[in-house]
Amino acid sequence: MLEEKVKASLVLHGGECFEGYSFGYEESVAGEVVFATGMVGYPEAMTDPSYQGQILVLTSPMVGNYGIPPIEADHFGLTKYFESMDGKIHVSAVVVSEYCDEPAHWQMWETLGQWLRRNNIPGIMMVDTRHIVLKLREMGTALGKVVVNDKDVPFVDPNMRHLVAEVSTKTRSTYGHGTLVILVIDMGVKLNSLRCLLKYDVTLIVVPHDWDITKETYDGLFISNGPGNPQMCTKTIEHVRWAITQDKPIFGICMGNQILALAAGGSTYKMKYGHRGQNQPSTCRSDGHVFITTQNHGFAVDFKSVSQDEWEECFYNPNDDSNEGLRHRTKPFFSVQFHPEGRCGPQDTEYLFGEFIAHVKESKVKEASKYKPRKVLVLGAGGIVIAQAGEFDYSGSQCLKALSEEGIETVLVNPNIATVQTDDEMADQIYFVPITAEAVERVIEKERPDGIMLAWGGQTALNCGLEMDRLGILKKYNVQVLGTPISTITVTEDRDLFRNALLQINEHVAKSLAVTSIEEAVGASKEIGFPLMLRAAYCLGGQGSGIVYNEEELRHKVGVALAVSPQVLLEESVAGWKEVEYEVVRDIYDNCITVCNMENFDPMGIHTGESIVVAPSQTLTNDEYHMLRSASIKIIRHLGIVGECNIQYGLDPSSHRYVVIEVNARLSRSSALASKATGYPLALVAAKIALGKGLFEIANGVTKTTMACFEPSLDYIVVKVPRWDLSKFNMVSQNIGSMMKSVGEVMAIGRTFEEALQKALRMVDPSHTGFDVPPRLEAKKNWDYMQDLKVPTPDRIFAICRALHEGVSVETIHEMTRINLFFLHKLHKLILLQNHMLQQYKGKMNTMPRDYLLKMKANGFSDAQIAKYFLCTVDDVRERRMELKITPKVKQIDTVAGEIPASQCGFFVYQLQRIPR
Numbered sequence: 001m002l003e004e005k006v007k008a009s010l011v012l013h014g015g016e017c018f019e020g021y022s023f024g025y026e027e028s029v030a031g032e033v034v035f036a037t038g039m040v041g042y043p044e045a046m047t048d049p050s051y052q053g054q055i056l057v058l059t060s061p062m063v064g065n066y067g068i069p070p071i072e073a074d075h076f077g078l079t080k081y082f083e084s085m086d087g088k089i090h091v092s093a094v095v096v097s098e099y100c101d102e103p104a105h106w107q108m109w110e111t112l113g114q115w116l117r118r119n120n121i122p123g124i125m126m127v128d129t130r131h132i133v134l135k136l137r138e139m140g141t142a143l144g145k146v147v148v149n150d151k152d153v154p155f156v157d158p159n160m161r162h163l164v165a166e167v168s169t170k171t172r173s174t175y176g177h178g179t180l181v182i183l184v185i186d187m188g189v190k191l192n193s194l195r196c197l198l199k200y201d202v203t204l205i206v207v208p209h210d211w212d213i214t215k216e217t218y219d220g221l222f223i224s225n226g227p228g229n230p231q232m233c234t235k236t237i238e239h240v241r242w243a244i245t246q247d248k249p250i251f252g253i254c255m256g257n258q259i260l261a262l263a264a265g266g267s268t269y270k271m272k273y274g275h276r277g278q279n280q281p282s283t284c285r286s287d288g289h290v291f292i293t294t295q296n297h298g299f300a301v302d303f304k305s306v307s308q309d310e311w312e313e314c315f316y317n318p319n320d321d322s323n324e325g326l327r328h329r330t331k332p333f334f335s336v337q338f339h340p341e342g343r344c345g346p347q348d349t350e351y352l353f354g355e356f357i358a359h360v361k362e363s364k365v366k367e368a369s370k371y372k373p374r375k376v377l378v379l380g381a382g383g384i385v386i387a388q389a390g391e392f393d394y395s396g397s398q399c400l401k402a403l404s405e406e407g408i409e410t411v412l413v414n415p416n417i418a419t420v421q422t423d424d425e426m427a428d429q430i431y432f433v434p435i436t437a438e439a440v441e442r443v444i445e446k447e448r449p450d451g452i453m454l455a456w457g458g459q460t461a462l463n464c465g466l467e468m469d470r471l472g473i474l475k476k477y478n479v480q481v482l483g484t485p486i487s488t489i490t491v492t493e494d495r496d497l498f499r500n501a502l503l504q505i506n507e508h509v510a511k512s513l514a515v516t517s518i519e520e521a522v523g524a525s526k527e528i529g530f531p532l533m534l535r536a537a538y539c540l541g542g543q544g545s546g547i548v549y550n551e552e553e554l555r556h557k558v559g560v561a562l563a564v565s566p567q568v569l570l571e572e573s574v575a576g577w578k579e580v581e582y583e584v585v586r587d588i589y590d591n592c593i594t595v596c597n598m599e600n601f602d603p604m605g606i607h608t609g610e611s612i613v614v615a616p617s618q619t620l621t622n623d624e625y626h627m628l629r630s631a632s633i634k635i636i637r638h639l640g641i642v643g644e645c646n647i648q649y650g651l652d653p654s655s656h657r658y659v660v661i662e663v664n665a666r667l668s669r670s671s672a673l674a675s676k677a678t679g680y681p682l683a684l685v686a687a688k689i690a691l692g693k694g695l696f697e698i699a700n701g702v703t704k705t706t707m708a709c710f711e712p713s714l715d716y717i718v719v720k721v722p723r724w725d726l727s728k729f730n731m732v733s734q735n736i737g738s739m740m741k742s743v744g745e746v747m748a749i750g751r752t753f754e755e756a757l758q759k760a761l762r763m764v765d766p767s768h769t770g771f772d773v774p775p776r777l778e779a780k781k782n783w784d785y786m787q788d789l790k791v792p793t794p795d796r797i798f799a800i801c802r803a804l805h806e807g808v809s810v811e812t813i814h815e816m817t818r819i820n821l822f823f824l825h826k827l828h829k830l831i832l833l834q835n836h837m838l839q840q841y842k843g844k845m846n847t848m849p850r851d852y853l854l855k856m857k858a859n860g861f862s863d864a865q866i867a868k869y870f871l872c873t874v875d876d877v878r879e880r881r882m883e884l885k886i887t888p889k890v891k892q893i894d895t896v897a898g899e900i901p902a903s904q905c906g907f908f909v910y911q912l913q914r915i916p917r
Contacts, residue, residue: 006149008124010055010095010132013143013155018132023099024116024123026148030156031055031092033144035133036296037277041344042112043068046091046121047082049167049188050254050296052227053158055144056091057132064100067108068115075500076175076198081107083190083343089119090167090227092158093146095132099125122146140272141298159270159298163228164188164236164255168209177491177501178202179484179640180360183218185209185236187226187255192343196353197222201504201638202360203487210235214242220249220360223256225339230258230268230299237262244333249359251352252326252335254297260326260335266306274298275317275337278345282315282324282338290318293338294345300337301326332359361590368588368692373450376403376482377443379461380414380421382435386740391672392458393419398683399456400426406691411447413440414457435460437467444477451482453690454489455643455666456683462489462666483643483690484665491639492665495537495569502660505638507631510650510659512571521558522551524570531573533738534558535662536565545738547573547605574659575605576818577650580617582632583674585644585685589694592633593711595644595682596674597625603818604650604661606792609669609740612760613720615677618753619822620651627656635663643686646670653820669745676747677718679893680708716891719756720747723764724794734793742794749893750860753826758860761797769865771830773798773805789816800824804831833859838869845870845877850884857886 005021012033035057036045042063046056069081079085094116101111116123124146136142143155167188175194178201184194186206197204205218210233213221221243223236230237233255240263243250252260258268275295282293301323303313315325315336325336334356340349378399381392396412397420403410412427415434422430429447433439435457444452452474454465468474469486491497496514503509510533513524525532525548534557535545545561548554561568579600586592599619601612617625632647639645646668648661664670667683675682681701685708688698695709722742726732732741748759758770768774777783777798786808788799796817803813810824833856841848845866856866863877870877881887 008122008146008148010057010124010127011145011147012135012139014139016135018095018127020095020124020127022122022148023101023113023125024094025120027120027122028145028147028149028151028153029055029092029122030143030145030153032158032298033057033132033136033142034274034276034298035059035129035136037279038294038344039278041278042094043081043087043115044083044192044344046089046094047084047087048190048225048296049084049090050190050225050227052090052163052167052188053156053161054091054227055093055095055146057095057129057136059129059133060096062098062100063094063096064112065103066105067103068110068112069107070109074195075503076195078175078191078194078198083192084167085191089116089121091121093122093124095124095127095129095146097125097127097129099123122148136273141270141274158227159229161228162232164209164226164233167227169206170208172208172211173206175204175206176202177487177497179488179642180220180357180364181205181218181487182220182222182360183207183213183216184222184224185211185213185240185256185259187224187233187236187259189224189226190339190341190343192341193222193224193253196341196350197357199504200354200357201501201640202357209233211239213239218248219364220251220356222356223250223252223259223335225254225256225296227255229270230255230262233259244328244331247331247363249332249356249363250334251356251359253341254295254337254339255299257323257326257335257337258297258299258301260333261301261303261306261323264306264311264326267302268299269302271298271300271322275322280338281318282336282349283318284315285313291315291338291348292346293340293349294342295338297337332363365588369694371480371692372406373408373480373482373691375409375411375447375449376451376453377411377413377440377447377449377479378403378427378453379435379440379457379464380412380416380419381458382414382460383416384418386743390419390744391669392456392667393421394672394675395456395458395667395683396421397426398681399453399687402684402687402691406688408691411443411449413443435464437464437471437473440464440468441473441477444473444479448477449479451480453482453687455483455686455690458666458668462493466490466493483686484641484645488640489665492645492663493537495535495567498663499569501639502635505634507635508657508659510572510574512569514567514569515558516562516567518555518558518562521554521568521570525551525554528570528572530554531575533571533573533575534561535569535571535738536561537567537569545607547575547738573605574650574652575603576653577604578619578653578820579604579606579608579611579661580620580628580649580651581608581613581670582628582647582649583644583671583682584632584636584641584647585682585689585695586633586636586641587689587694588642588692589696590637591695591709592636593695593709594629594632595680595712596678596714597629598670598674598677601819601823602792602796603653603820605738606736607738607740608648609742609745610722610736610792612722612757612797613670613673614753614756614823615674615718615720616714618717619820624651624656628658631658631660635660639663639665641665643689644671644682653818673718673720673745673747677749678712678714680712716749716751716893717753717756718747718749719753719760720745721757721760721764721797722794726794736792736794736796751891752859753823754830755858755860757826758830758862758865762862769868770860770862771797771801771827772865772868773802777802786816789813792817800827801831804828830859833861834869837866842870845872845880848880850886853881853884854886857881 008022180202280295303323314327327334598615599617646664698708700706746763750756785799785802
């Protein structure tokens with residue numbers, strides 16, 4: 001009822017009084033009276049720090065219609081829905097024509113009146129806001145006061161206070177984990193400005209308005225909006241004056257435009273009543289394009305006071321010709337008077353954030369391309385352990401070779417003397433010391449390298465680099481991490497940060513939660529549900545990981561995982577899906593290629609190091625292949641990886657749904673496999689990229705005539721088979737899963753999957769003849785091969801062989817193993833070939849026709865294998881083969897499927913073809 005309302009009035013310093021009723025906090029306040037013409041966005045406007053000390057008149061006919069949303073944090077750690085942290089209100093009071101006390105909206109948490117009262121902010125309703133605006137238009141910006149219950153207060157001019165100091169942050173804080181570092185001078189920054197920057201996957205360092213930025217390392221400088229008179233910010237002006245003597249890009253918004261002008265020697269003036277609202281036109285000087293913008297400022301730049309030789313006006317207001325933006329004529333500095341971030345208001349000019357980031361990237365590329373270190377420290381992988389064996393010797397050796405080719409002095413740290421890279425000729429200085437932060441610091445102190453390579457020594461080197469960065473060792477000795485930055489490595493290793501980074505670009509991840517204790521894990525399991533996958537952060541070869549089916553298993557496995565890692569990720573299980581990997585390369589110019597894709601023979605749930613792996617993938621369609629390829633490039637760009645990375649996916653075998661499993665921001669086992677499989681020297685190319693070279697500047701070492709910026713084409717099949725030595729450890733379970741137990745692997749090449757698989761099986765153990773049950777299993781009493789199908793062991797491939805021989809159908813094996821039917825049919829084909837050969841030619845090998853024997857050879861059957869079937873000698877088979885003129889047909893591994901002449905020394909043999917006559 002009207003009579004129940006508390007009387008309140010707005011009094012201007014000229015004596016005008018506008019009577020109404022209170023709907024907010026019942027207390028009188030004074031300030032500067034301004035108006036905003038926006039029809040939506042009252043929560044954003046009232047929390048905009050630029051309104052600090054002001055009484056805001058909202059011209060919208062009704063305010064409060066959709067209430068106030070809850071206080072929540074977004075995935076950047078910023079408060080949602082509002083423009084200041086925790087939804088802090090910056091207006092001194094709010095004046096409206098009509099207030100809605102019964103709002104309706106699905107996001108509403110409380111009413112506007114409740115929000116104001118909770119935050120001690122007065123509000124007046126039922127006043128003629130049109131009359132107030134007309135009066136302000138006459139007077140200009142006016143001092144005023146809100147008087148509630150006739151409790152008078154004196155007029156106060158907030159512009160006499162240092163308003164920026166009131167709203168600016170008091171501490172240095174960081175948001176995001178991107179490769180580009182943007183230093184934000186907080187003059188009263190709106191949160192949506194930070195969101196607009198964080199969308200580009202940057203690291204924001206937000207500092208107080210008077211922070212000494214000359215001591216900060218950054219790639220770009222952002223000067224935010226803020227309240228009050230810019231001329232009071234003398235320290236900020238002094239620091240920005242230093243910044244414009246540098247070449248790092250600068251972008252200013254609102255007060256940032258004024259600060260940049262003052263630092264450049266210009267001047268500012270107070271406007272009659274300023275520009276406030278969401279419908280202000282701003283015209284681009286270069287092309288006449290008019291943008292509708294959000295504005296909120298009472299001061300403006302006098303463009304004539306700025307050096308016209310150095311600066312140009314990029315935007316102006318067509319209504320009063322006031323300056324709306326500056327741009328340096330030769331350096332990457334620009335600013336705008338309006339708010340491109342909107343919130344509240346249009347987002348037509350949000351593209352300017354992208355323009356700024358583009359300037360930052362371009363500047364950083366120029367800087368990186370000019371930088372050439374004098375001496376580089378390379379971290380090796382140390383001792384050979386499960387999941388980290390000879391492949392990292394290969395990677396490190398290639399890295400040292402690349403550095404040597406560029407004339408850079410090299411220092412190697414690797415305690416493993418039994419490696420190629422520790423040969424005297426590989427590095428200029430070699431230290432056989434542990435790869436720990438303490439030991440490596442002593443080497444750095446003595447050698448004083450300019451740069452350090454972390455990605456060529458596996459997880460050991462990566463963890464050591466992260467620890468040295470955490471301890472400040474790299475900064476202490478001014479050692480630059482070459483290639484992928486530490487910030488990116490941290491994101492890929494920290495499971496929670498990694499998940500959030502992928503969500504920022506709408507990539508698919510399994511539902512997951514990161515935990516640091518057993519009790520947290522139990523709580524998380526109730527939210528996700530069993531079964532679930534457990535993964536330990538910062539660990540090698542899936543250490544501490546596994547699938548858990550109940551709380552008892554969860555408590556046990558989380559306890560084990562936390563013993564080796566500070567953090568554990570629990571995620572929705574996708575066991576049974578296809579597992580696919582991509583090896584991706586990116587240079588500093590943002591050129592990206594996928595060098596190789598690989599498909600696991602075993603489904604998700606088996607570590608890729610425990611599975612047979614096939615390259616290129618054999619069961620992906622064009623749409624699936626390029627869907628994951630596009631995702632890979634999107635991910636490597638978003639994370640800012642420089643060099644090479646391995647990306648693993650789980651792909652639903654019955655739809656196009658996929659999830660990103662992990663990204664290894666380093667050379668890995670799969671990288672070494674991809675290099676050998678394709679002939680593309682990933683480790684060497686990644687090292688040269690880390691030195692600032694573009695893919696287009698690196699020669700293809702195979703063809704010698706093309707560049708490294710291409711994607712290899714394979715006209716053959718590569719199969720990798722792991723090797724286990726579990727029999728040496730009596731107490732170790734024979735079961736395999738998401739934690740790696742294999743101690744090595746072999747790679748075979750052929751024109752068919754069958755040929756390559758049989759070759760690999762023979763190489764992995766001398767007792768194996770191919771896709772046959774080996775003697776040790778034949779001699780094993782009561783071998784339960786069906787159990788090996790249900791529960792994976794190192795003998796699963798041979799269990800499949802026995803099951804097929806015993807007449808178990810391909811479909812039954814598929815149901816038990818979830819191995820793709822394509823591969824199972826290929827294995828069944830080998831059994832059918834073997835059986836048919838024995839039925840038709842047993843004891844009659846000399847009558848076997850040429851085409852049939854050639855077919856056997858092309859499917860990977862060795863002379864010894866065939867001799868075993870016929871109970872004859874290997875010489876007998878060879879003699880028959882030579883008689884039929886069946887000899888290996890040598891093919892070159894050239895990365896281009898024969899399209900361009902190559903000088904690669906890798907070859908493979910046999911193929912199913914007839915010799916042209």
